[in-house]
Amino acid sequence: MRWSDVDMMGIVYYGRYLRFMEAAETEFFRAIGFPYDVLSEQHGVWIARVHLACDYRAPAKLDEEVVCRAELQKIGGSSMTFAFPIARAADGARLVDGTLILAALDRATLRATRIPAPLATALRG
Numbered sequence: 001m002r003w004s005d006v007d008m009m010g011i012v013y014y015g016r017y018l019r020f021m022e023a024a025e026t027e028f029f030r031a032i033g034f035p036y037d038v039l040s041e042q043h044g045v046w047i048a049r050v051h052l053a054c055d056y057r058a059p060a061k062l063d064e065e066v067v068c069r070a071e072l073q074k075i076g077g078s079s080m081t082f083a084f085p086i087a088r089a090a091d092g093a094r095l096v097d098g099t100l101i102l103a104a105l106d107r108a109t110l111r112a113t114r115i116p117a118p119l120a121t122a123l124r125g
Contacts, residue, residue: 005062012060017096018052020068021084025100028070028082032122043116044107050079051101057094065089075123078112079103 005016029035029047039045060066067089074081084098106113115123 010062012066014054014056017054017056017068017086017098020066020086021070021098021100024068024070024084025082025102028072032125034119034122039116039119040107043119045104045113045116046107046110048103048105049100050103051099053099055097057096058088060088060095066095072123073099075115075120077114080115080123 005012007013026036029039036047039047065088066086068084068086071083071085072080073083080102082100082102084096084100085094086096086098087094104113104115104119105111
């Protein structure tokens with residue numbers, strides 16, 4: 001953690017965990033071959049965040065390293081549910097359990113649309 005991540009007590013500010021989740025999500029899609037620009041330009045969809053829940057279990061402090069993973073939990077017709085466990089790297093202690101529901105939106109109308117078939121296949125693979 002860096003100075004910009006912590007509050008006056010030296011504890012990671014709760015909102016910073018969303019940044020870690022966002023990075024893990026981005027890298028998940030990149031790793032399966034569907035970075036956001038490919039989804040938008042080649043498949044005509046945006047990925048929107050529609051629901052977020054976080055349970056804060058333990059604090060992280062300045063200079064502690066944390067690990068955040070994106071774990072696909074469920075695929076619907078237009079939605080994807082991810083878990084984001086965040087743990088202290090040194091001892092594996094669970095710090096945050098995040099859950100995020102994403103939805104595929106038609107790029108032109110911004111309305112929910114089916115997950116493009118190539119992405120659904122990659123997600124299930």
